[in-house]
Amino acid sequence: MRATDKNAQSGPTQRPERQQAAQQTLQQSSQQKHQQGQGQNEASPGEQADNFAQGEHAGQGRSAGVFRWVFTLSAILLLALAVALGWREYGKKWRQITRQHPAWQQSVVEIVGQAGVDRCATCHQDLLDAATDKVHAQIIKSKHPTRILGCVVCHAGDGHALDFAKAHGRTGAQALLLKSELNTRCVQCHLPGSIAQTQGALRGLQVFRSLGCASCHRLGQARASADAQAGVGPDLDNIGRWTRQDLLSALREPTRAFGKKTEMPSFAGDLQRDPEAAQALLNFLRAQRSDLSTVRARGDSEGPCIACHALQPARGFAHHRCSWIKYQAKDWRCSRCHQAEFLTAPKHGQASCAFINAQRDTCVYCHRSRKNQRTGFVHAL
Amino acid sequence: MVEKKAQAADPAVSVKQDPSLALAPKALGQASFFLHLHPPKVKISSLQIRTTWGLGMAALTLVFLLLTTGLALAFQYQPSPDKAYNSLHDFAALVPFGVWIRSLHRLASEGLLVVVLLHLGRVYLSAAFRGRRLLNWFVGLGLGLLVLALAFSGYVLPWDRRAYWAGTIGAQMLGLIPLFGSGLRALLFGTAEFGETALLRMYVFHVILLPLLGAVLVVMHLWRLRKDGGLAVPLQTASPGPVAMISSWPHLVLRESAWIAAVVAIFGWLAFLRPAALGQSAGAVLGKSAAFARSGALPELERAPWYFSGVQEMVSYSAFSGVVLFPAALFLALVLLPVLARKEGALSSSSLFTRWPGDLAALLTGLVVGVLGLVMWEQQRTLGGMSDPAALVVWAGFIIAGLTGLFAHSWRLAGRRLALHLLAAYLLLTWVVLYCRGPSWTFIAPWSTGAGL
Secondary structure, eight states: OHHHHHHHHHOSTTHHHHHHHHHHHHHHHHHHHHHHHHHHHOOOHHHHHHHHHHSSOHHHHHHHHHHHHHHHHHHHHHHHHHHHHHHHHHTOHHHHHHHHSSSOOOEEOSTTGGGOEEOGGGTOGGGSSTTTOOSSOHHHHHHSOHHHHTTHHHHOSOSSOOSHHHHTTTTSTTOOOOHHHHTTGGGGTSOTTTSGGGHHHHHHHHHHHHTTGGGTOOOOHHHHTTOTTOOSSOOOTTGGGSOHHHHHHHHHOHHHHHOTTOOOOOOHHHHHHOHHHHHHHHHHHHTOOTTTOHHHHHTGGGOSHHHHHTTOTTTTTGGGGOTTOOTTSTTOOGGGTBOHHHHHOSOOTTOOGGGBOOOHHHHHHHHTTTTTTTTSSOOOO | OHHHHHHHHOGGGOTTTOGGGGGSOHHHHHTHHHHHTSOSEEEGGGGSHHHHTTHHHHHHHHHHHHHHHHHHHHTTOOOSHHHHHHHHHHHHHHSTTHHHHHHHHHHHHHHHHHHHHHHHHHHHHTTTTOGGGHHHHHHHHHHHHHHHHHHHHHHHTTOBHHHHHHHHHHHHHHHTSTTTHHHHHHHHHSSSSSSHHHHHHHHHIIIIIHHHHHHHHHHHHHHHHHHTTSSOOOGGGGSSSOOOEEEHHHHHHHHHHHHHHHHHHHHHHHHHHSOOOOOOBSTTTTTSHHHHHHHHSSSSOOOOOTTTHHHHHHHHHOHHIIIIIHHHHHHIIIIIHHHHGGGOOOOSOOSTTTTHHHHHHHHHHHHHHHHHHHHHHHTTOOOSTTOSHHHHHHHHHHHHHHHHHHHHOOHHHHHHHHHHHHHHHHHHHHHHHHHHBOGGGOBOOTTSOOSOO
């Protein structure tokens, strides 16, 4: 380094010669060292490297050879790993698809809060648009826009994942729901009986109660009060993460699943007697996914109002969308203003403002935040 | 210092005349920083693989892997309950090689735990902590604790369900320590409930505080290694007299390079073949943690991370056994007895395993007492207070150590037997948690097949 610094000071033209000279002296000195070594050990430079390996310390010598092999083998393995990694990354199905399309797509799920995004549309691009969607009936599509709700809320699976197996939950508990199970998921947002599609869930709930499950297990906040005795067994809010097979074997032989001390009786006889009921029950249990039903969580424990009303502002929710109101606030809940009977009634399509508690503080609750800042008045409805 | 004396005593292999030094290629001369990290010469007997098993180097390599993969993860990770899980999920889904990088980080951390334990075992069983190396033994123990703390704080960061429960259980176990437990928990986790504050603090510990501390301790560990006479030698060559030395380049460096490459290749392939799973998000259900705790506790089993599950098992018997008695016995074996034994000379035997009959007996007593204690505990036929499996193991260990000390007149041997006894029992309890514990911590024999819990 010092030699080159001097060269830079004395000018560029002289640099090559001086560098050569410096290199020559370096080489000479190293050759001298070589010769000294030769003189002492009486061996050629090439053999010197292996002096240690072959010479006085035979034990270490063998291990040195082993280490050369270990090093070579590891280097080969690492190269192979690089190739394998690249191959796997390049061969991913979604990368193949996005190579044809400009970019990967995601539906940003607004309502479903913490779920954030669904990336299903990266591959299922035709589903993103109601016009090109051939799979879903128009009625479902129009009321459950994919761009807002995404897919996972109904279908389960893993919305964030792009890998085929992972996204479709082939690897475990995130498995996509079967078509029969899908029909029982509507109750995650819609009250049982409020729409025709909840019939499957109603049947499942009926079996659930008739077999006596509800006397030990709680299932869902809204139905908890009806099953006051529950709490012996664990809550089944998220039991849908179990596979159909696990559910079935646990129902048939609880001692095998939970140990001999379990208090759960076997339902093998009941399930065999009525296969239709067994299927209805399994469908129903598989659809219990509290981790997906964040729509409901946003509506708080008061009821799944937001499921319909936030999606369809024209139907009675319009005035809540006033920009003055921060209805996203954490403690926002329908029952602040609406009476309890109104919230639990299965059909309330004809509801009017008569259901709102006629108390002044119900208005102030939402409208107070800007009260003094601008007009000094409470903003009128 | 020692190297220089040895060179003076044996001029035939002094630095200037060593032919192998001239073989360093020029490119390596530029990288002489790495060469200067090494002593110019090492003892020939240190290079035998059976002297050190290369465990220290393997640990350092894993640390290097952890630092690089951790850096990549840090570019994406967000330490807040509602974002942590998804940020890692996205890292796996969108970042090229994301799954591999995260798996490598996880595998390397668990591998580091194992390698550090083996390293500690090698040093302990070959009594390499004696004499002036005692200080470095303590530095090493500190590093071991640090690795545990790093593993735990990293375990909770993904904020999946396992992480949430691991953190909750860890915080509870910490709170069980008498006198300062609750204060320590408040310091480390913030709130009583394992939540937002705890996650942020674990992040700071994992990413800033513990790595800094670790860097300092690693440097100290290596520096003391040089000051205390360099790499370990087998016991029979530790006798005074001329020591055969050999230049580090290329003999030590070749071995190190091969070893580093092998460790990287092994863990790289493991991470490729066994990708680390990201559990179910805790955040999605954690909005209302009371409801979550009720619905989430079952049917899935809450377990501590596997390296702490032995402690969890002990705490399930009695908090005192798990967080006071057993750690006290470990402290006795690893700290007190080496201190007491510092006046003792080298062992007469030369190998790690020469004393295998006694060692095997100590391992067996650990297993047998553990199994007996477990059977009695599960049959609910204990011998009254302080006779749960963990306590029984500790009492038996004290007896073994006492008898050994009494008859062999060696504190070091007593510690060795006690440590092996405790190790066997701890491994047994870990196995019990991983394979025999069902919901509500009921004992399910591994040969009765469950419903895939």
